Amino acid sequence: MPRVVVDVLLKSEILDPQGQAIERALPRLGFDGISDVRQGKHFELTVADDVADPEDVVRRVADTLLANPVIEDFTVSLVS
Amino acid sequence: MPRVVVDVLLKSEILDPQGQAIERALPRLGFDGISDVRQGKHFELTVADDVADPEDVVRRVADTLLANPVIEDFTVSLVS
Amino acid sequence: MSTIDTTDNAAGSPQVEQPYAELGLKDDEYQRIREILGRRPTSAELAMYSVMWSEHCSYKSSKVHLSTFGDLPKSDALLVGIGENAGVVDIGDGWAVTFKIESHNHPSFVEPYQGAATGIGGIVRDIISMGARPVGVMDPLRFGPADALDTRRVLPGVVAGIGGYGNCLGLPNIGGEIVFDPCYAGNPLVNALAVGVVRHEDIKLAKAAGPGNLVVLFGARTGGDGIGGVSVLASETFGDEGPAKRPSVQVGDPFTEKLLIECCLEIYAADLVVGIQDLGGAGLSCATSELASAGDGGMHIELDKVPLRDATLSPEEILMSESQERMCAVVEPAHIDQFLAICAKWDVTASIIGEVTDGEQLTVDWHGERIVDVPPRTVAHEGPVYHRPIERPEWQDALIADTAAALPKPSTPGELRALALRMVATPNLCDKSWVTEQYDHYVRGNTVLAQPEDSGVIRVDEQTGRGIALSTDGNGRYGKLDPYLGAQLALAEAYRNVAVTGAVPLAVSDCLNFGSPEDAGVMWQFQQTVRGLADACRELGLPVTGGNVSFYNQTGDTAIHPTPVLAVLGTFDDVTRRTPMAFGGTPEETLILVG
Amino acid sequence: MARIGIVTFPGSLDEQDCARAVRRAGAEAVALWHGDHDLHNVEAIILPGGFSYGDALRCGAIAKFSPVMGEVIDAAKRGVPILGICNGFQILCEAHLLPGVLTRNAHLHYRTKDQSLRMENTTTPWTSAYAPNAEVVIPVKHGEGRYVADEPVLDALESEGRVIARYVGGNPNGSARDIAGITDATGRIVGLMPHPEHAIDPLTGPTDDGLGFFTSALNALSGVGA
Numbered sequence: 015m016p017r018v019v020v021d022v023l024l025k026s027e028i029l030d031p032q033g034q035a036i037e038r039a040l041p042r043l044g045f046d047g048i049s050d051v052r053q054g055k056h057f058e059l060t061v062a063d064d065v066a067d068p069e070d071v072v073r074r075v076a077d078t079l080l081a082n083p084v085i086e087d088f089t090v091s092l093v094s
Numbered sequence: 095m096p097r098v099v100v101d102v103l104l105k106s107e108i109l110d111p112q113g114q115a116i117e118r119a120l121p122r123l124g125f126d127g128i129s130d131v132r133q134g135k136h137f138e139l140t141v142a143d144d145v146a147d148p149e150d151v152v153r154r155v156a157d158t159l160l161a162n163p164v165i166e167d168f169t170v171s172l173v174s
Numbered sequence: 175m176s177t178i179d180t181t182d183n184a185a186g187s188p189q190v191e192q193p194y195a196e197l198g199l200k201d202d203e204y205q206r207i208r209e210i211l212g213r214r215p216t217s218a219e220l221a222m223y224s225v226m227w228s229e230h231c232s233y234k235s236s237k238v239h240l241s242t243f244g245d246l247p248k249s250d251a252l253l254v255g256i257g258e259n260a261g262v263v264d265i266g267d268g269w270a271v272t273f274k275i276e277s278h279n280h281p282s283f284v285e286p287y288q289g290a291a292t293g294i295g296g297i298v299r300d301i302i303s304m305g306a307r308p309v310g311v312m313d314p315l316r317f318g319p320a321d322a323l324d325t326r327r328v329l330p331g332v333v334a335g336i337g338g339y340g341n342c343l344g345l346p347n348i349g350g351e352i353v354f355d356p357c358y359a360g361n362p363l364v365n366a367l368a369v370g371v372v373r374h375e376d377i378k379l380a381k382a383a384g385p386g387n388l389v390v391l392f393g394a395r396t397g398g399d400g401i402g403g404v405s406v407l408a409s410e411t412f413g414d415e416g417p418a419k420r421p422s423v424q425v426g427d428p429f430t431e432k433l434l435i436e437c438c439l440e441i442y443a444a445d446l447v448v449g450i451q452d453l454g455g456a457g458l459s460c461a462t463s464e465l466a467s468a469g470d471g472g473m474h475i476e477l478d479k480v481p482l483r484d485a486t487l488s489p490e491e492i493l494m495s496e497s498q499e500r501m502c503a504v505v506e507p508a509h510i511d512q513f514l515a516i517c518a519k520w521d522v523t524a525s526i527i528g529e530v531t532d533g534e535q536l537t538v539d540w541h542g543e544r545i546v547d548v549p550p551r552t553v554a555h556e557g558p559v560y561h562r563p564i565e566r567p568e569w570q571d572a573l574i575a576d577t578a579a580a581l582p583k584p585s586t587p588g589e590l591r592a593l594a595l596r597m598v599a600t601p602n603l604c605d606k607s608w609v610t611e612q613y614d615h616y617v618r619g620n621t622v623l624a625q626p627e628d629s630g631v632i633r634v635d636e637q638t639g640r641g642i643a644l645s646t647d648g649n650g651r652y653g654k655l656d657p658y659l660g661a662q663l664a665l666a667e668a669y670r671n672v673a674v675t676g677a678v679p680l681a682v683s684d685c686l687n688f689g690s691p692e693d694a695g696v697m698w699q700f701q702q703t704v705r706g707l708a709d710a711c712r713e714l715g716l717p718v719t720g721g722n723v724s725f726y727n728q729t730g731d732t733a734i735h736p737t738p739v740l741a742v743l744g745t746f747d748d749v750t751r752r753t754p755m756a757f758g759g760t761p762e763e764t765l766i767l768v769g
Numbered sequence: 770m771a772r773i774g775i776v777t778f779p780g781s782l783d784e785q786d787c788a789r790a791v792r793r794a795g796a797e798a799v800a801l802w803h804g805d806h807d808l809h810n811v812e813a814i815i816l817p818g819g820f821s822y823g824d825a826l827r828c829g830a831i832a833k834f835s836p837v838m839g840e841v842i843d844a845a846k847r848g849v850p851i852l853g854i855c856n857g858f859q860i861l862c863e864a865h866l867l868p869g870v871l872t873r874n875a876h877l878h879y880r881t882k883d884q885s886l887r888m889e890n891t892t893t894p895w896t897s898a899y900a901p902n903a904e905v906v907i908p909v910k911h912g913e914g915r916y917v918a919d920e921p922v923l924d925a926l927e928s929e930g931r932v933i934a935r936y937v938g939g940n941p942n943g944s945a946r947d948i949a950g951i952t953d954a955t956g957r958i959v960g961l962m963p964h965p966e967h968a969i970d971p972l973t974g975p976t977d978d979g980l981g982f983f984t985s986a987l988n989a990l991s992g993v994g995a
């Protein structure tokens with residue numbers, strides 16, 4: 015059965031305090047040269063074989079439920 | 095500069111309450127045929143050009159900070 | 175041919191080698207199981223006995239000492255005493271209160287957030303299983319030095335886990351402790367207390383009575399969580415290279431537990447259960463054997479009826495799984511439809527997994543094949559009892575002789591000032607609001623006092639103002655110097671903290687955190703602590719209603735300080751008469767030092 | 770007696786506190802259930818705090834699809850006063866009855882605090898009992914209370930006087946423009962992060978400053994002569 019992935023990220027103009035906290039922690043852990051860290055959500059869903067266009071269905075799921083279009087963007091991709 | 099993506103998911107044997115809650119909500123929203131929903135985290139990081147092996151560095155970042163190896167697995171991929 | 179190890183199979187193959195040692199059983203314990211059964215145990219039986227006979231579940235090292243608490247003079251207030259999921263005390267007007275403190279130390283070291291969260295979840299289920307509505311939690315915590323690297327990993331995770339779970343359940347956090355000491359590095363103590371209220375007539379007990387009554391498992395589905403966690407985690411010491419066997423940790427889901435609470439309370443209100451038990455350490459092995467053992471008959475379980483999250487689990491794993499947010503109830507057939515309807519209303523999964531029988535055995539089938547056939551008492555209540563060697567450590571005298579007299583004392587105002595400043599800045603004395611503000615203490619609208627007060631105070635009855643006060647205290651350094659007096663000092667502190675709010679102290683619960691019971695010095699500390707507590711309780715006229723023992727808090731040969739954490743419960747006729755600790759509200763107040 | 774409905778979603782926590790506050794104000798508290806298509810003839814509705822559906826995904830994201838929310842949205846269109854507190858505010862934003870969204874606190878922690886607020890719009894059915902610019906102390910307790918909306922929306926809220934309460938003496942979560950609560954264009958729907966139901970009695974709360982939200986509603990309803 016097809017497995018579909020949705021990645022949700024805050025729009026670039028929205029403050030991402032989690033990403034910032036990670037970015038600030040990195041030099042302390044000895045990691046240099048890393049910037050612009052963003053944290054978002056990752057979903058994996060299995061779609062039944064009899065669903066005609068799995069990506070399209072999942073796009074609608076993402077649009078209605080998984081992402082909030084006021085502050086977030088998302089991408090959908092078929093992994094298998 | 096290379097942009098690297100890290101996706102973190104709970105190990106498959108670990109309870110994923112968020113994924114379950116989403117899965118239960120879907121039929122109510124009129125989406126049928128979707129199962130095995132997992133929710134994880136998605137990170138994007140920019141690595142400086144002078145870092146020799148960006149993927150390797152990010153893998154170590156993921157292992158120490160982004161993921162909790164006791165309960166989570168992660169994948170790293172270079173997007174650009 | 176089936177690969178299931180059935181009882182017939184076990185009877186016919188006595189020579190099969192079994193991994194009892196890996197499961198934490200000693201040679202003589204394994205021999206005893208064979209004697210009880212008159213054959214070798216099946217692998218499912220071995221799983222059950224091994225988890226139930228672990229230190230954590232059987233109290234095999236502490237039992238002989240704890241019995242002292244049972245010998246305390248009878249208290250009229252005590253409605254249910256030691257032995258049930260939690261003790262229950264009468265607070266008047268038909269109200270009763272149940273409270274208990276437990277440890278989740280090792281799991282919180284391995285995975286701080288989930289370990290602490292599931293610690294709250296577990297103790298709250300104990301309260302629900304008594305028929306009570308949980309109304310508050312507390313969290314006495316101990317960590318290594320505040321600036322140690324590992325403390326930075328453990329402390330924020332533990333605090334976030336306690337807040338994450340407790341806040342989501344809607345239970346006010348009304349107090350706790352945060353103590354830093356090098357002895358807890360590698361062995362943080364995460365103790366959790368929950369308190370609930372119940373009308374006298376609604377108190378529930380964990381027993382399976384009435385042949386033909388149904389056994390229902392409800393709550394979360396069963397997964398591979400913490401399999402072996404009880405026996406492996408609680409009876410093996412961590413070596414230098416970290417946990418000897420890494421167990422799969424349990425992940426909690428407070429949302430499911432919140433639904434389970436409301437579901438249970440609605441079931442109780444309709445009077446639909448004969449007996450009920452929560453699932454904690456040792457999961458179904460514990461719940462079924464304890465229910466059957468406390469009841470008057472036997473019990474039969476069809477294990478394949480257990481709703482699973484992971485279809486690949488073996489029957490042994492299902493019996494040992496410590497998946498969170500599950501309860502097991504005994505229900506009369508006439509009530510089952512109503513019971514299941516309430517579960518459905520709250521979206522709680524429920525499954526009839528067996529029934530009470532008029533035999534004496536606990537039997538478990540897996541797809542029609544018998545895999546367990548045991549006398550339940552031998553699993554649940556008649557486990558091994560150890561009289562461990564006890565010896566006062568030879569360093570004790572030197573430690574006591576090294577008194578504070580030798581320390582430099584401030585002799586000028588400047589030195590005194592410097593000392594005072596140093597003290598207020600120490601992590602043990604400084605402001606704790608970074609922690610406490612991560613907890614909700616307002617939810618339910620009955621919190622009369624919470625942090626930073628000496629005790630938490632909760633209103634039980636809005637009409638009359640009847641309520642309770644609770645304080646937890648412990649002091650490992652006093653315990654190390656003199657475990658007998660140290661325990662009494664900790665109890666006295668909690669007692670005073672309750673009394674100064676204006677409440678009348680009524681009952682005690684304790685969590686006894688110690689090193690390895692296989693160390694005679696640790697056993698001496700334990701014995702002294704229990705004696706000290708029992709003597710003090712007798713003096714104060716307080717019953718011990720229950721508690722928890724956590725052994726093996728040690729790294730290599732070094733044990734933590736003996737750390738009994740005492741919880742004292744007090745009562746108010748009217749909480750509007752509580753005394754807060756702040757002063758300075760009105761001009762010309764007089765400060766008086768008493769005592 | 771005025772009937773004020775309070776919705777229980779799975780995971781709601783503060784519905785009993787809200788009911789107590791409603792009764793203390795002198796109205797009848799009516800329990801509404803997330804799975805019902807029935808508002809039981811209530812004249813005003815409160816969506817209480819808590820973790821509806823475990824706050825899986827985003828706070829309020831799943832609750833907005835519950836059957837009762839369909840009725841609440843219809844009632845909103847008819848002008849029935851609605852108050853969303855904390856999780857209730859999050860649900861109202863997710864349901865697009867209020868603009869913007871509540872996100873993770875900037876400091877990333879859940880925080881409980883006795884918070885000072887300035888009451889800025891005292892013309893709504895939920896705030897009329899307060900004097901304009903009154904300063905009150907009401908607890909906040911949340912992990913995701915940072916109000917976010919784009920600049921034009923924020924400017925519109927300001928110019929239309931739709932910020933009903935603002936944090937003063939420190940912003941507990943990093944909210945844009947210190948916003949603690951807003952109202953919709955009609956002034957009938959109010960969302961608020963702080964918890965007035967926890968400040969109705971100095972015995973159990975920091976003050977009784979929160980009672981005004983509930984007495985306001987009572988006044989608004991009796992004014993209507995319902």
Ligand SMILES: Nc1ncnc2c1ncn2[C@@H]1O[C@H](COP(=O)(O)OP(=O)(O)O)[C@@H](O)[C@H]1O
Pocket residue numbers: 312313314315347348349350351352602603604606609610624625626627628629
């Ligand atoms: N882990 C904790 N959880 C909840 N409350 C805590 C915790 N630690 C400390 N507190 C509360 O913070 C307040 C101050 O704690 P502490 O400084 O230890 O005070 P004291 O020395 O008077 O016991 C007390 O009300 C205590 O109950």
